[in-house]
Amino acid sequence: SPVNPISVADCDPDAGLTSSTYSVDFTGGADDDNWESVGGGDVEYTDSGAQFTINEQGDSPTLQTLWYIFFGRVEVHMKAASGTGIVSCVVLLSDDYDEVDWEWLGGYPDEVQTNYFGKGISTSSGRDTTEEVDDAQDTSHNYTLYWTEESLSWYLDGSLLRTLNYADASNGDEYPQTPSRIKLGIWAGGDSENAEGTISWAGGETDYDQGPFTMIVESVDITNFNPAESYTYSDQTGDYTSIDFDAASDSDDDSDTTAGTTT
Structure with a gap:
């Protein structure tokens, strides 16, 4: 995993999504130029989309982008997996452990959880919510994140579920605000070797x-609000204003931006 730039100075830059938008339709197959497979088990592609399947203990098939975005919009059309203890997830994750989550528990087909972390801090209460969704396992839904330096919103099928404001996350200290990769995956939170608290959750x-237990992702549409060749942490604060980047030449706007510092 990448080095945490809060703990270590002068980390290597993160590769950026150089275009303003990116889309993939997994019903047409894999996109190995933009995604890599990590975790145990393989992702299979069918006419239904990318299939993330747990066949046995130890499986946790996951895809993650080969690049990062720095604020943006992430839309995922998918069906969650069934199965007690099975967790389907869509995650934005940065090198310093800023995190934004959608999570579906296989025993609760009519619910989806939202969550966030800033710098990996998990001590604060009230970060997660549980929202109603109509049959998340057999019906495809549109789950969208809209993320700026000011606020973060979760949308289900175009309807707003929740908004987190920068100031409401410990005055911004625990607000996700650094360049992040998109991760799609499934894992067994209910595995007998996990901690009791994890199994219970x-x-x-x-x-x-x-089993088997399968999550299906049909498509992903991404907008990067700050397209760049790379992003660099200029200090160890983890603040969005500390992120330096060169605006990509094919972005919609290569002028200075309020997010971080362009050079």
Whole structure:
């Protein structure tokens, strides 16, 4: 995993999404130029989309982008997996552990959880919410994040579920605000080897004999509000204003931006 730039100075730059927009339709197959497979198990591609399947203990197939975005919009059309203790997730994750989550628990087909972390801090209460969704496992839904330096919003099928303002996350200290990759994946929170608290949160212990358990992602549409060749942490604060980047030549606007510092 990348070095945490809050802990270590002068980390290597993060590769950026150089275009303002990116889209992939996984029903047409893989896009290995933009995604890499990590975690245990393989991602398979069918006419239904990218299939993330847990067949046995230890499987946790995951895709992550080969590049980062610095504020933007992320729209994912998908079906969550069934199965007690099975967790489907869509995550934005930065090198200093800023994180934005959608999470679906396999034992609760009519719910989706939203969550966030700033700099990996998990001590604050009230970060997560549970929202209603109509059959997240058998029906495809549109889950969209809209992320700026001022606020972060979660949308379900175009309807606003939740907004987090910068100032409301410990006055910004715990607000996700650094360049992030997009991760799609599935894991067994209910695995018997996990901590009791994790198993309980995931909805109970997973019985792998009841599998396989499959999450399906049909498409992903991404807008990068600050397209760049790369992003560099200029100090160890983890503040968005400390991020230096060269605006990409094919972006919609290569002028100075309020997010970070262009050079």
